[in-house]
Amino acid sequence: MTNISVIIVAGGSGTRMGAAVPKQFLPLEEEKTILEATLRRFLAALPDSEIVVVLPAAETERWREICRQRNISETHRLCSGGATRFESVRNGIAALGPCDYIAVHDGVRPLVTERLIHTCVATAERYGTAVPAIRPADSFRRVDATTGKSRPVDRETLRAVQTPQVFRADLLRRAYKADYRPEFTDDASVVEANGEQVTLCEGERTNIKITSPADLLIARILRHAGDGKETDSL
Secondary structure, eight states, rough: OOOOEEEEOOOOOOGGOSSSSOOOSSSTTTTTEEHHHHHHHHHHHTTTEEEEEEEEEGGHHHHHHHHHTTTGGGGGEEEEESSSHHHHHHHHHHHHOOOOOEEEEEETOOTHHHHHHHHHHHHHHHHEEEEEEEEOOEEEEEETTTTEEEEOOGGGGOOHHHHEEEEEHHHHHTTTTOOOTTTSSSSHHHHTTTTTTOOEOOOOOOOOOSSSSSHHHHHHHHHTTTTOOOBOOO
């Protein structure tokens, strides 16, 4: 049986949310925080997996108290994040025990479905990598930084990338030995920079990342509507 470990990255401060606490601790519904909702999705989908939650060092005690109140303290382990997402994931990798595959997920994507998690794992088991993505609905234009002029971009060549991103553990561990570079915006970019190819699989439009008050409002509506199960073919 495949041994899968999970890193839930919640190391950001959430300044764009404009809230008194980091966004991962805001309530998604009643007493359940965004981060708890995310964690519970993985506990349900991968109940035998090791899970590491990466948090800002200053927020560790806040999360521990939430876990005590919600009776989820024993479901996962904690480690401190770094100054960048890259450093936070690298810290999470270092905190894991031996495993065959590693799934990395944004802590503020609480509407990820069990179906998507299983799809990503199955894709990684077949190809070594799995990156969920959806076709963009908007039109796009590329702007020249010097002239300010723009031209259309064929959106059929574009995909919006999501998490969880799942990789063979040896590939991910090796890739994260690199030095940080600004173009490392997700785990796929780190793995590709190490010479590996990544495989896309179908994402879900409802698997949104909460970064603003509007995102949180939409997530709450979707949650009460049953989360939605829509997927998009690549």
